[in-house]
Amino acid sequence: MRRLVLMIAAALISFNAAARIELPHILGSNMVLQRNSEVKLWGKATPGAKVVVSVSWEKLRRTSTTADDNGRWQLTVDTPAATFEPQTITISDGEQIKLRNILIGDVWITSGQSNMEMPLKGWGGQPVENANEYVYSAAKYADKIRLFTVQKARSYNADKEDCEGGEWQKASPASAANMSAVGYLFAYNLIESVNIPLGIITTNWGGTRIESWMPMSALKDILTDEQIEAKHNAHSIKPTELYCAMIAPIRNFTARGFLWYQGCSNLHDEDHYDVMMARMVKQWREDWGDKDNSMPFYYAMIAPHSYGNSRAIDYPQFVECQLRALEQIPNSAMAGNTDAADEFCIHPAKKNEIAQRMAAFALRDVYGQGGVDVIAPTYASHRVDGSNIFVKFNDTGAGLCPGSGKPIAGFEIAGADKVFHSAEARLEGNEVKVWSNEVKEPVAVRYAFRNYIPCNFMNIMGQPVVPFRTDNWNDAM
Numbered sequence: 001m002r003r004l005v006l007m008i009a010a011a012l013i014s015f016n017a018a019a020r021i022e023l024p025h026i027l028g029s030n031m032v033l034q035r036n037s038e039v040k041l042w043g044k045a046t047p048g049a050k051v052v053v054s055v056s057w058e059k060l061r062r063t064s065t066t067a068d069d070n071g072r073w074q075l076t077v078d079t080p081a082a083t084f085e086p087q088t089i090t091i092s093d094g095e096q097i098k099l100r101n102i103l104i105g106d107v108w109i110t111s112g113q114s115n116m117e118m119p120l121k122g123w124g125g126q127p128v129e130n131a132n133e134y135v136y137s138a139a140k141y142a143d144k145i146r147l148f149t150v151q152k153a154r155s156y157n158a159d160k161e162d163c164e165g166g167e168w169q170k171a172s173p174a175s176a177a178n179m180s181a182v183g184y185l186f187a188y189n190l191i192e193s194v195n196i197p198l199g200i201i202t203t204n205w206g207g208t209r210i211e212s213w214m215p216m217s218a219l220k221d222i223l224t225d226e227q228i229e230a231k232h233n234a235h236s237i238k239p240t241e242l243y244c245a246m247i248a249p250i251r252n253f254t255a256r257g258f259l260w261y262q263g264c265s266n267l268h269d270e271d272h273y274d275v276m277m278a279r280m281v282k283q284w285r286e287d288w289g290d291k292d293n294s295m296p297f298y299y300a301m302i303a304p305h306s307y308g309n310s311r312a313i314d315y316p317q318f319v320e321c322q323l324r325a326l327e328q329i330p331n332s333a334m335a336g337n338t339d340a341a342d343e344f345c346i347h348p349a350k351k352n353e354i355a356q357r358m359a360a361f362a363l364r365d366v367y368g369q370g371g372v373d374v375i376a377p378t379y380a381s382h383r384v385d386g387s388n389i390f391v392k393f394n395d396t397g398a399g400l401c402p403g404s405g406k407p408i409a410g411f412e413i414a415g416a417d418k419v420f421h422s423a424e425a426r427l428e429g430n431e432v433k434v435w436s437n438e439v440k441e442p443v444a445v446r447y448a449f450r451n452y453i454p455c456n457f458m459n460i461m462g463q464p465v466v467p468f469r470t471d472n473w474n475d476a477m
Contacts, residue, residue, distance in 0.1 A: 273321045
């Protein structure tokens with residue numbers, strides 16, 4: 001008899017454990033759900049069990065589905081307009097769980113390598129500029145900004161169903177300090193202007209290559225078998241591993257757009273990085289159900305840095321590739337950062353500049369608050385007049401600076417010998433006059449076209465001019 005009782009008790013314990021709803025880490029209390037959307041909820045339950053969901057913003061409505069033979073279930077619920085009023089979601093298959101303190105607003109996915117991963121508190125010997133101000137003010141945004149960091153994981157060519165860990169956190173000194181600096185500061189710069197809750201999901205891994213963030217099907221669309229094999233040997237983290245482990249588990253979570261800060265590890269892939277990035281964006285948008293490119297994709301120029309030789313041109317050649325990507329990716333924008341560089345540290349302290357520029361794109365494109373010069377000026381044309389070269393630029397907005405006859409740093413010119421010399425440069429009307437006493441008959445001009453070179457050229461709203469060259473001399477000195 002005692003044995004029978006124990007067996008029944010064990011069976012009941014087993015049944016109750018199996019009956020308990022299991023949710024992925026990305027679904028939890030304190031999260032932000034995308035406003036005015038049909039958002040997915042999913043998880044596991046007892047195979048064949050009826051799963052019933054009720055939400056606090058629709059008190060009289062219940063949504064239900066049935067778990068499949070493997071216990072997996074998924075359904076959708078409609079979300080209302082943005083609100084700071086805390087909401088709840090109740091999920092039950094006979095045993096109830098409740099998610100609390102949910103906000104309805106906009107969700108942004110941020111990803112990339114170390115300059116996106118770098119937290120507000122910085123790393124050893126590598127601070128984030130003005131970090132104390134942002135960290136100690138974070139509690140003010142506890143009911144406005146929510147944060148989720150996807151834990152690092154790898155899976156080769158096999159999608160994981162769930163993240164390795166992570167939970168939604170309210171903004172606080174502790175959570176903000178450990179959050180992606182660019183991700184948090186993007187929300188920080190937006191929140192007062194848009195006045196809706198913001199959720200930031202950050203999924204990143206320092207030192208990784210773009211092909212790790214893409215599925216094999218996407219890579220095969222654009223690369224040869226030989227190229228894919230070479231990429232398997234290029235890094236300890238293989239192609240597909242981060243997509244399968246750190247993107248696939250969150251792609252059901254409805255979001256508004258993407259931020260991307262990556263490229264240093266693909267520095268010498270300038271001949272095809274733009275194609276890879278365009279294909280990655282296409283894949284991510286498809287994964288999030290975006291059929292009309294409505295999810296913005298904002299990315300940062302990689303940071304100027306010595307990269308082993310400050311006089312080399314690997315960095316600006318890569319920036320040329322990042323510029324080409326703009327033409328291939330609809331609804332995208334690139335944040336310039338020649339003013340946010342460090343010759344000797346690949347993780348520059350100026351993170352707010354990048355976050356602020358991405359926030360400015362969002363204000364213009366998503367939140368209807370344009371009217372400010374948010375695009376980094378780019379080379380338009382040039383003319384040679386005697387020993388001078390005059391250069392014009394696109395997207396100058398209300399004007400360029402430094403003006404008033406002040407010197408502009410970062411220009412070089414060369415003659416037919418292809419030897420570049422530091423040049424003097426000043427604004428004259430809507431052109432920049434560039435010259436050097438060392439070059440009597442100039443034929444080419446460059447700006448910021450070294451891995452690292454001091455420069456100070458921008459529009460009057462602080463958007464830095466993008467590196468450029470008028471030649472194609474990759475072997476020039």
